[in-house]
Amino acid sequence: MVARTGRAQRRTEALSRERITEAAVELLDASGEGGLTFRALSERLATGPGAIYWHVANKGELLEAATDAVVAAALAEPAEAAGSPRDEIRAVALGLFTAVAEHPWLATQVSLQLSHGPTKSVPLRIFEGIGRHVGALGVPEDSWFTVASALMHYILGSAAQNASNARVAGSVVDRAEFLDEVSAAWEKLDPDDYPFTRAVARQAREHDDREQFLAGIDLILAGIHAR
Amino acid sequence: MVARTGRAQRRTEALSRERITEAAVELLDASGEGGLTFRALSERLATGPGAIYWHVANKGELLEAATDAVVAAALAEPAEAAGSPRDEIRAVALGLFTAVAEHPWLATQVSLQLSHGPTKSVPLRIFEGIGRHVGALGVPEDSWFTVASALMHYILGSAAQNASNARVAGSVVDRAEFLDEVSAAWEKLDPDDYPFTRAVARQAREHDDREQFLAGIDLILAGIHAR
DNA sequence: ACCTGAACACCGTTCAAGT
DNA sequence: ACCTGAACACCGTTCAAGT
Numbered sequence: 007m008v009a010r011t012g013r014a015q016r017r018t019e020a021l022s023r024e025r026i027t028e029a030a031v032e033l034l035d036a037s038g039e040g041g042l043t044f045r046a047l048s049e050r051l052a053t054g055p056g057a058i059y060w061h062v063a064n065k066g067e068l069l070e071a072a073t074d075a076v077v078a079a080a081l082a083e084p085a086e087a088a089g090s091p092r093d094e095i096r097a098v099a100l101g102l103f104t105a106v107a108e109h110p111w112l113a114t115q116v117s118l119q120l121s122h123g124p125t126k127s128v129p130l131r132i133f134e135g136i137g138r139h140v141g142a143l144g145v146p147e148d149s150w151f152t153v154a155s156a157l158m159h160y161i162l163g164s165a166a167q168n169a170s171n172a173r174v175a176g177s178v179v180d181r182a183e184f185l186d187e188v189s190a191a192w193e194k195l196d197p198d199d200y201p202f203t204r205a206v207a208r209q210a211r212e213h214d215d216r217e218q219f220l221a222g223i224d225l226i227l228a229g230i231h232a233r
Numbered sequence: 234m235v236a237r238t239g240r241a242q243r244r245t246e247a248l249s250r251e252r253i254t255e256a257a258v259e260l261l262d263a264s265g266e267g268g269l270t271f272r273a274l275s276e277r278l279a280t281g282p283g284a285i286y287w288h289v290a291n292k293g294e295l296l297e298a299a300t301d302a303v304v305a306a307a308l309a310e311p312a313e314a315a316g317s318p319r320d321e322i323r324a325v326a327l328g329l330f331t332a333v334a335e336h337p338w339l340a341t342q343v344s345l346q347l348s349h350g351p352t353k354s355v356p357l358r359i360f361e362g363i364g365r366h367v368g369a370l371g372v373p374e375d376s377w378f379t380v381a382s383a384l385m386h387y388i389l390g391s392a393a394q395n396a397s398n399a400r401v402a403g404s405v406v407d408r409a410e411f412l413d414e415v416s417a418a419w420e421k422l423d424p425d426d427y428p429f430t431r432a433v434a435r436q437a438r439e440h441d442d443r444e445q446f447l448a449g450i451d452l453i454l455a456g457i458h459a460r
Numbered sequence: 461a462c463c464t465g466a467a468c469a470c471c472g473t474t475c476a477a478g479t
Numbered sequence: 480a481c482c483t484g485a486a487c488a489c490c491g492t493t494c495a496a497g498t
Contacts, residue, residue, distance in 0.1 A: 020481085021481080021482080043470085043471065043472085044471080044472065044473080045470085045471075045472095053482070053483080054482070054483045054484050054485095055472085055473080055483095055484080056473085056474075056475080056482075056483065056484065056485095057481075057482050057483070057484095059472095059473070059474080060480085060481060060482070061481095064472080064473080065471095065472065065473090110348060113344055113347070113348045114341060114344050114345050114348060117340055117341050117344035117393050118341050120340070120390070120393045120394050120397075121337060121340040121341060121393045121394070121396040121397055122397055123397040123415075124394065124397065124415050124419075124437075125415060125418045125419075129394070130422070130427065130430060133429075133430060134426070134427050134428075134429050134430045137429035137430065137433065138428065138429045140429070141429055141432070147432075148436065150429070150432070150433050150436070151433045151436040151437065151440065151445070152445060152448045152449055152452060153452065154429070154433070155391065155394075155445070155449060156387055156449040156452050156453065158390065159386060159387045159388075159389070159390025159391050159394070159449070160383055160386045160387050160390070161386075162386070162390050163347070163385065163386025163387070163389050163390050164382065164386050166344050166347045166348045166386075167347050167348070167351065167356070167382075167386070169348040170347075170348055170349055170350040170351065188350075188351050188352060191352045192351075192352075195357070199361070200357065200361050201361075201365065202360075202361050202364035202365045202367070202368055202377070202381070203357060203360060203361045203364065205368070205374075205377070206364065206377050206378045206381070209375065209377070209378040210351075210378065213378065218378070218379060218382070221379045222379055222382060222383040222386070224456075225379060225380065225383050225453065225456040225457065226383065226452065226453055226456055227456070228455075228456040229451075229452040229453055229454070229455040229456030229457075230452065230456075247462085248462080248463080270489085270490065270491085271490080271491065271492080272489085272490075272491095280463070280464080281463070281464045281465050281466095282464095282465080282491085282492080283463075283464065283465065283466095283492085283493075283494080284462075284463050284464070284465095286491095286492075286493080287461085287462060287463070288462095291491080291492080292490095292491065292492090
């Protein structure tokens with residue numbers, strides 16, 4: 007039973023950073039961060055583990071490349087008929103929100119890169135993607151940094167929290183059941199320790215993710231003009 | 234050279250979940266997530282790897298317990314002479330911000346828990362800690378959920394981004410040098426791809442982390458009253 | 461009930477050898 | 480220049496055996 011069956015088919019194309027990254031994303035989507043190993047990856051690419059190291063320095067770089075590819079795709083919206091800055095920002099926000107819903111591993115990876123410094127390509131891409139439209143919003147220039155940061159952090163946090171819903175919610179029914187469970191769990195919390203969470207448990211049951219998400223964006227945008 | 238020197242001293246206290254969690258936090262602080270292994274942990278506790286499994290189910294649970302302990306401590310402020318809701322929120326925010334600065338591994342762990350569902354204790358603690366004061370803010374009840382979420386996500390995102398600064402900045406001089414480097418890196422970006430980031434590069438150099446952070450909180454709070 | 465420590469399966473990474 | 484695949488060091492986890 008020596009598995010010569012291992013590699014599915016003879017490789018036709020040469021290996022490349024792009025092909026490797028693509029396969030890594032597929033593996034991550036299929037089974038999360040634990041599913042991405044050099045062995046699984048090399049089998050999928052019909053090669054040996056060592057070959058990958060010719061194109062990628064290590065696992066961290068691989069994860070970074072996979073994250074970067076997905077984020078770049080999410081931000082590369084058609085950008086058709088440019089709407090108002092507000093609409094543009096909502097579009098960017100929803101694009102990222104959707105990307106995390108489709109790739110739940112993304113949330114942790116972006117947070118990791120964020121905590122590795124503001125010169126990493128992923129945080130930069132996102133910051134620029136949002137900031138570009140903040141400039142057009144008519145905000146005084148010395149608020150640009152604050153506004154773009156607030157929007158970026160809110161978007162990434164909400165997306166992370168939503169990633170869990172996405173894991174469960176295949177259908178609308180599952181979705182409703184899931185919300186019921188969360189709501190019920192919240193209502194069972196200790197009244198002394200969690201009065202607030204209990205109080206909003208009903209809202210949690212009724213809320214629509216995207217609507218809720220966009221309401222937060224609007225809240226932040228409203229803050230700009232209030233000052 | 235068989236290392237019977239391994240365990241530093243005979244254990245005096247019995248093992249417990251608390252002692253294990255405490256040692257885990259120390260290891261994480263000293264060398265990040267990579268530094269937390271069952272072998273290193275058991276050596277520090279003067280026991281064998283297997284012993285830990287009597288108190289903790291697996292590594293995930295260990296990480297969860299460590300995160301929970303640190304977050305709980307950060308939220309357990311003296312709560313002396315209660316200030317305005319606004320001040321209370323700023324205090325909670327700064328407490329979390331500081332905790333992440335002191336424990337850079339915290340950012341990724343909280344994000345991980347966030348993406349594992351809204352019934353995990355860490356997200357719940359934070360949500361409640363903030364929400365409690367949102368209720369006192371005079372906001373209509375149907376905005377509570379949105380406002381508390383927006384604040385929580387902004388806080389966690391900012392803290393994550395700041396974790397990287399913390400890793401570098403021992404002294405004020407290091408800090409200034411670091412900001413100069415970031416700013417310089419941003420100014421070297423492609424003008425076509427990163428016009429916005431380049432435009433705020435100067436602001437990045439001059440900004441004060443905490444001030445910037447609190448400005449974002451104020452922005453969100455301002456949004457509430459603008460509606 | 462709690463601890464010990466060897467053993468197992470698996471992982472990231474390296475590297476001499478091939479083409 | 481690029482790929483192969485065995486080998487190394489290390490890790491999470493299990494479990495028979497002890498107290």
